[in-house]
Amino acid sequence: MNKTEKGEKFWFRMVLFIVPRLVSYYFRLVDLTSRKIFLNTEYEDQICKRMPFACACFHGTMLFPVYYCRRYPGVVMVSRSYDGEIIDRSIRRMGYDTVRGSSSKGGKEALVEMIEQIKQRNYCSGLAVDAPRGPSRKVKMGIVIVGRETGQPVVPLVSWATRQIQFKSWDSMILPLPFSTIVMSFGKPTFIPLGLSNDEYEKIRLDIEEEMLRVSAETELKVRQIKQSNHN
Numbered sequence: 001m002n003k004t005e006k007g008e009k010f011w012f013r014m015v016l017f018i019v020p021r022l023v024s025y026y027f028r029l030v031d032l033t034s035r036k037i038f039l040n041t042e043y044e045d046q047i048c049k050r051m052p053f054a055c056a057c058f059h060g061t062m063l064f065p066v067y068y069c070r071r072y073p074g075v076v077m078v079s080r081s082y083d084g085e086i087i088d089r090s091i092r093r094m095g096y097d098t099v100r101g102s103s104s105k106g107g108k109e110a111l112v113e114m115i116e117q118i119k120q121r122n123y124c125s126g127l128a129v130d131a132p133r134g135p136s137r138k139v140k141m142g143i144v145i146v147g148r149e150t151g152q153p154v155v156p157l158v159s160w161a162t163r164q165i166q167f168k169s170w171d172s173m174i175l176p177l178p179f180s181t182i183v184m185s186f187g188k189p190t191f192i193p194l195g196l197s198n199d200e201y202e203k204i205r206l207d208i209e210e211e212m213l214r215v216s217a218e219t220e221l222k223v224r225q226i227k228q229s230n231h232n
Helices: 003-033 041-048 063-071 084-093 107-121 142-150 198-231
Strands: 035-039 054-057 074-078 097-100 124-128 154-161 164-166 174-176 181-186
Touching: 003 063, 003 084, 035 041, 035 198, 041 154, 041 181, 054 063, 054 142, 063 124, 063 154, 063 174, 063 181, 074 084, 074 107, 084 097, 097 107, 107 124, 107 142, 124 142, 142 154, 142 198, 154 174, 154 198, 181 198
Parallel strands: 035 181, 054 124, 054 154, 074 097, 074 124
Antiparallel strands: 154 181, 164 174
């Protein structure tokens, strides 16, 4: 190993040590300093607090929901990309287990592993349903497979904040800022039976996508109303 490779390896080890800790501290700060408003809480009360569920998030708005759902023991799928190792360490610091894979690399194997962990450990599960490369806010079939094979209800969860940074990435990722009002909305749960046709599963996928878009619009509208009220 030459000096350049040693330097890169040392630099990456330092990143893996520091960044997950900073992520944990940052979201704790956001949580402690922000007001939270929850919409459609009956779905959390009736489903999430009573049984394992499959949490469906859009990649761009998943950051705070992932932090919030740490109270529900579960397993999350993380990509095998270069930055996936950093994300994996950060997710694990929040108390989750992880499996590594995405639709572009190792996805089928990771999905099988996730389903096995869910069944063996009675875990909740979480997927960024439009990851890893989009299109943004287009639900892929993975969450349908998880719900079908585990019997878990698929519960959409989205968030928006009055103070946030929105990045110019494919998913328009948002990072909530401290001292915000964070609005989180639960979507209508979907139970997915075994033994349906491909067309029927496609219909379910579209229904989940429609519900996620609905609660996303509802959440963003609530944030706009709060900001308008604050300005008056």
